[in-house]
Amino acid sequence: MKINTAEFVISNSDVSKCPREPLPEYAFIGRSNVGKSSLINMLTDRKSLAKTSGRPGKTQLINHFKINENWFLVDLPGYGYARVSKQTKQTFQAFIMDYFEQREQLVCAFVLIDIRLEAQKIDLEFITYLGETEVPFCIVFTKADKISRGKVDQHVAAYRQKLLANNWAEMPPHFVTSATESTGREQLLGYIDEVNQT
């Protein structure tokens, strides 16, 4: 898919104030610093459309980006990092849960997982929550440039085993990405394109 236009629309912490247009949207979620904002920049081929940082907790609001005038990418705050404010001591911030529970335009959540790490409890909990909330999701492994190709395959296989052990019947659609090397860009955009056409 070619990205012709990518524009920031609005940031907020209130799902009722998100754009009203009935356009399909795709949200990026995962632990703080996993690379959500970087992935959005990589996919749109815009260097600083979404704000990134080496320090966790950079994205703090729901950010809507309109793509090709007919769908949205949504950058969300990370979970699992409690420095931001006292309220974020809750595992998942209330307005993020509201977003997943109430946003009718949401077509698919992309759950980002750092390819280098063993399966983390907090991610498995979030995936379970998405399942219970009946939100379709894919898994996106990030930072694949940081390990060898062989290790990538090993880590993906280990994640699949972990999900099966957590009572998932199968691994959801998944992608291996690197924001620095644009790995996985065509696959992910192709997937979105396919879903947008159905």
Ligand code: GTP
């Ligand atoms: P929060 O908004 O704080 O939740 O973080 P985020 O998930 O949006 O992460 P962000 O995109 O800001 O990236 C965090 C750090 O990881 C930055 O220093 C990025 O440059 C780095 N990073 C993100 N993706 C990749 C990647 O694919 N490869 C490498 N090597 N670094 C990455």
Ligand code: MG
């Ligand atoms: Mg971010």
